[in-house]
Amino acid sequence: MEKQLLHQKFSSAFDENLIKEIEKIGIVRTYQKDDIIIDINQTLKYIPLLLTGNIKILREDADGNELLIYFLEAGETCTMSLTCCLGTSKSKIRAVAEMDSELVMIPVEYMQKWFQTNASWRNFILESYQIRFDEMLEAIDSLAFMKMDERLHKYLLNKTELHESKTINVKHQDIAEDLHTSRVVISRLLKQLENENKIKLSRNKIEVL
Incomplete structure (x- = not known):
């Protein structure tokens, strides 16, 4: 794993012990522009942490039409995928690479374990939820008003x-x-x-x- 990049993007959020654990168990994957990273109804086994690039998060209606919900930037994660993992349900969103992107994938079991045992991870997840919630409210306001x-x-x-x-x-x-x-x-x-x-x-x- 590119340790320097992981430290650069997440050292302000995670403590040193957590970063070392991510270096050990994280799986680095790269995606080209327009690649689907997470698809609707996919069973999620990993949580993505975005190292480089941008990702757009989309919903789909019954006719297959897509609607943009929000963008992810480097140093962020997709909280909608976190919710699916916590509830052991299938993905309700599609994540598509807005540009060439590199991610580190965290196995779901570690995400659940760290939430209980690591304060920096727990704070990161809760702050991510707040940011995404605010962005979804903004998206709703845009549609409505x-x-x-x-x-x-x-x-x-x-x-x-x-x-x-x-x-x-x-x-x-x-x-x-x-x-x-x-x-x-x-x-x-x-x-x-x-x-x-x-x-x-x-x-x-x-x-x-």
Whole structure:
């Protein structure tokens, strides 16, 4: 395992003993952009800790349409997968690599054991729940109260923060799927945002101004 990377991303959250245990039992896996890391109805045997990259967490309706819930960044874990593991139920979300990503996978039994025996792990999990809960409330507020053009602009701003770049490489269809709408609607709204001088469009690229 890349010990330096593990220390860099998690030393502020975990004590030294816990990091050493993760180095021993953790399994490092790499994923390419758009790879599915966790799928809906999958039985979860490992908890992911994100070392590098970004992951988007999606829900799916009865017709197979996806809705973006939140993004994971390096140094974070997916609390919805934690909930499934604690309840020994199958995954209710899909986790997809937003860009090339590297994770360390923790066997479920250790996650449960550490919650009882390690204060730094317990605090990390509880804080992760709070962060994700706040983000899901924000997602609900966006769906309920924001118009689609406002949701789209907020989505693009979030993307620039995740990628640490004002220029985003993304297709209109991909945005439509994340926001649970049609490509035609997204293309029209992107043009509207460009006319308002909020973005600049080019082929498969969007510059947020």
